[in-house]
Amino acid sequence: MARVEVRGLSKRFGGFQALDEVGLTAREGEFLVLLGPSGCGKTTLLRLIAGIEEPSRGEVLIDGRVVNDVPPRLRNVAMVFQSYALYPHMTVRENIGFPLKMHHIPKAAAAGKVEEAAGMFGIGGLLDRRPRELSGGERQRVALARAVVRNPSVFLLDEPLSNLDAKLRVSAREELRRFQRRIGVTTIYVTHDQVEAMGLGDRIVVMNRGSIRQVGEPREIYERPADTFVAGFIGSPPMNLVEQGDRLVGFRPERFLPAALTPKADAVAWSFDVTWVEDLGAERLVYGTLGGKASEGRVVSRIPASVPIAIEAGRAYPFSVDRVDLRWFDRATGLRTEGGAP
């Protein structure tokens, strides 16, 4: 277990600023998720922590020690790559045992550790196969077993689930979380999938264009996005943002409901011109524009199937949002501001 910290970390690739003055701390034993669109710098940050990339400026600290000049093999970090990066010419046993061999662990002790790591991920029966004979899910487990085998103090995972099919991804997510809880190793996990991030992270770091936009617990990120980028990136469909003077008002689609469902006293009401209704079974997504004094902006409402109110495209309905569910953002900077009446 270790605390991982970065200070003023920047990375340039030629003319491209991949990471710009990033500061961040992963607490001991924490599951920290780096989330952002592709090219936001999340993988670069992970690689800088691993030591396979050198920072242009700034420091990386593991357990309070600056490791900028420490080579990857001595940082005691383990990394799982998106491609898994298994050694194709080695068996599963040799793959898992490779870090031990490189660290001069005696053969007998190493063999035991390999068995143990393989057992942890239920791949004990595959030890004599080669990577090309394994399925995607099995390869991912081998990569994880190879990562845990030498008890690293930090786990770095680069989109380890992105090559699995959707169904397998859900179960792999659950396994990964349980496993991390059990061994309690500080884990930094990169993904562009917000569902993964919400489900896995103790805290989420939302990144965009080389800088951190918000750090917080999943619920906090979702409920109180720090700016319009986070508001628009988290949630599917994302937060509705409607211009209101020099500010933007934001509300989640599931909070924007037929007026009959919200208590009148604390609610802000709009007339909702419905243009399109999608019935997804468990819920309905209703698309349209706000009439009345609100400026024109497309908004979405997400109505659970348990609400039986009939809604048709081409008609207007009274909709409202509870006042406590409104979020306000500065129009110029995009940053969230406090309170205010519509």
Added chain:
Amino acid sequence: MTGQDDGGGIRDRAGTLAVLMIAPAIAYIVAMIGVPLLLAINYSLSDATTGDPVHHYAGLVNYRSALADPVFRLALKNTFVFALVSQSIVIVLSRVLASALSMPFRGKWAVRFLIMLPWTAPIALGAIGWLWMYDSIYSPFDWLYRRAGLLGKPGDPFGPMTNIYWLGRPTLAMASVVIVHVWRLLPLATVIQLAGLSAIPGEILEAAEIDGARGWRKAAWITIPLTLPIIGIAFLFGIIFTFTDMTIVYILTRGGPVNATQVLATWTFFKGIEGGDLAQGAAISLFMVPVLAGIAALLLRMARRAEVT
């Protein structure tokens, strides 16, 4: 049929098209390799000479007399020694060069260009250049050694004579030929190995680095095993080139001194063309066929393996 409009044109018939496309290649191979090979077999079983085009069937007498000839046996041995020794050196050196060239550094382009140069020069010109460098009197190597105090006076490490006589002493002559073979084939092997190295996915090398492998351990456990099929291809290519080459030996030593550097290719030429015994020359050259056929089969297998990884 009225051509392409009705869809029945030749371009739509894959089978016919394939035959048409491959026919020139087959015609070429038959004319340039098949016919000469059959001629060689025919001559080797006859009593043909360059002076007498009329020849008679003579059975295996040419093969028997070739095998009985000590010069032939020496040439056969030399051919293997030259090919194996020079290509072993080439593989090691090209590996080192390829590793160095795969790293980022200033002027990489210029270095790569310089290393490729021996390959682009005609082999005869290169060999003539080396002939001068090995000259018994004017060799620049000898000059350098004399200047460095290594040669020319009693007690000097390379001897008291003013010259080394590179091509005049049997072992040195063999070494000299090997050096030129190495110089000649190093660029090709380097390029092949460089291609192999750059085909290894970056994430595998990074994983190895995090797992603790670096330097020669990384080479021994990761990069060399992963590029083994490519290394094998470079090696076998080199073997074929050295096995069949007569230019270097012909220009440098003509097989001398006293046949110390004689190889099958030069011996074939001396016997069959210069000596006029066409039948004997053909028989000698055919001793290369089984070896080359075996290497070619191995190459094809390796090429397939290299594809898979």
